[in-house]
Amino acid sequence: MGLRHDEIWRDTDGRPIQAHGGGLLYHDGVYYWYGENKDAENRPADTVGHRVDVIGVSCYSSTDLLTWTNRGVVLPASDNPDHDMHPSKVAERPKVVYCNTTQRFVMWLHIDKQDYRQAATGVAVADEPAGPFRYLQTIRPAGLDSRDQTVFVDNDGSAWHFASSDWNATTLVSRLSDDYQSFAGEFHRVFVDRKMEAHAVIEHDGRYWFLASGCTGWDPNPARSAVADSIIGPWTELGNPCTGPESEITFHCQSTFLFRTPDGRVIAMFDRWVKEELRSSRYVWLPVEFADGGMVIEWRDSWEG
Numbered sequence: 001m002g003l004r005h006d007e008i009w010r011d012t013d014g015r016p017i018q019a020h021g022g023g024l025l026y027h028d029g030v031y032y033w034y035g036e037n038k039d040a041e042n043r044p045a046d047t048v049g050h051r052v053d054v055i056g057v058s059c060y061s062s063t064d065l066l067t068w069t070n071r072g073v074v075l076p077a078s079d080n081p082d083h084d085m086h087p088s089k090v091a092e093r094p095k096v097v098y099c100n101t102t103q104r105f106v107m108w109l110h111i112d113k114q115d116y117r118q119a120a121t122g123v124a125v126a127d128e129p130a131g132p133f134r135y136l137q138t139i140r141p142a143g144l145d146s147r148d149q150t151v152f153v154d155n156d157g158s159a160w161h162f163a164s165s166d167w168n169a170t171t172l173v174s175r176l177s178d179d180y181q182s183f184a185g186e187f188h189r190v191f192v193d194r195k196m197e198a199h200a201v202i203e204h205d206g207r208y209w210f211l212a213s214g215c216t217g218w219d220p221n222p223a224r225s226a227v228a229d230s231i232i233g234p235w236t237e238l239g240n241p242c243t244g245p246e247s248e249i250t251f252h253c254q255s256t257f258l259f260r261t262p263d264g265r266v267i268a269m270f271d272r273w274v275k276e277e278l279r280s281s282r283y284v285w286l287p288v289e290f291a292d293g294g295m296v297i298e299w300r301d302s303w304e305g
């Protein structure tokens with residue numbers, strides 16, 4: 001039985017899943033879903049836009065991509081007002097990768113202040129996939145602003161951070177250090193002046209595939225896609241890969257992650273934001289098809305695993 005896109009997705013305790021702006025990791029036969037826990041009342045939107053206080057990063061685990069067990073808040077907010085994970089801050093779009101060399105799980109997330117002018121990225125590590133994660137540092141790639149972000153590990157073990165930079169105008173692709181815990185010093189500007197957010201990257205059939213949104217805050221816009229022979233480009237844009245009802249606004253969604261299952265299928269994960277009540281934001285997961293040199297994401301009413 002699948003998870004319907006018009007219904008609230010619940011964990012094995014029957015509680016709504018809180019894993020927004022998230023991503024998946026497959027490790028030792030188990031899928032881990034990490035995302036923002038937004039299970040709080042929205043703050044009044046008149047001052048800083050629609051937001052909830054930071055609670056932390058949730059983790060859920062599954063063996064079938066349908067039945068999710070809550071593993072708790074694996075990187076919780078800090079009660080220290082000076083800490084970048086204080087509830088008054090912004091901690092978004094967490095992604096976790098596994099480093100074979102150190103055998104550690106490394107989380108990268110967008111760290112910001114309420115006005116989104118800090119524009120940095122946070123790094124946390126854990127010895128086990130379900131944490132606990134220890135916050136290591138807040139950094140900026142090449143000292144530049146970094147907002148929406150994702151991390152991708154290539155087949156050769158190199159890891160890459162994709163982030164909105166130059167006030168979201170450009171995507172900055174930064175190589176991570178061998179332990180995945182900082183930047184290696186190699187930075188590339190791609191999609192210059194294309195104004196993208198919500199990046200997701202996957203390798204499929206020897207090429208790199210990219211999914212993103214435009215920049216309209218919590219409101220949906222047409223998705224973007226692109227393909228490249230090298231992770232640092234040149235990237236060729238392919239347009240909106242979505243087809244079906246409301247595909248012109250990405251089915252009322254914004255991308256968050258591309259995941260390749262162990263048997264080679266590619267899943268596109270989206271958030272369907274409810275900005276007036278962010279804790280009620282929904283999830284939409286759809287299979288990605290690769291046809292005629294392009295990428296196609298067709299609407300389906302449910303995620304079937």
Ligand code: GAL
Binds near residue numbers: 092093197198218
């Ligand atoms: C979106 C972004 C979200 C969040 C939101 C705040 O564009 O993708 O992660 O930052 O803006 O308005």
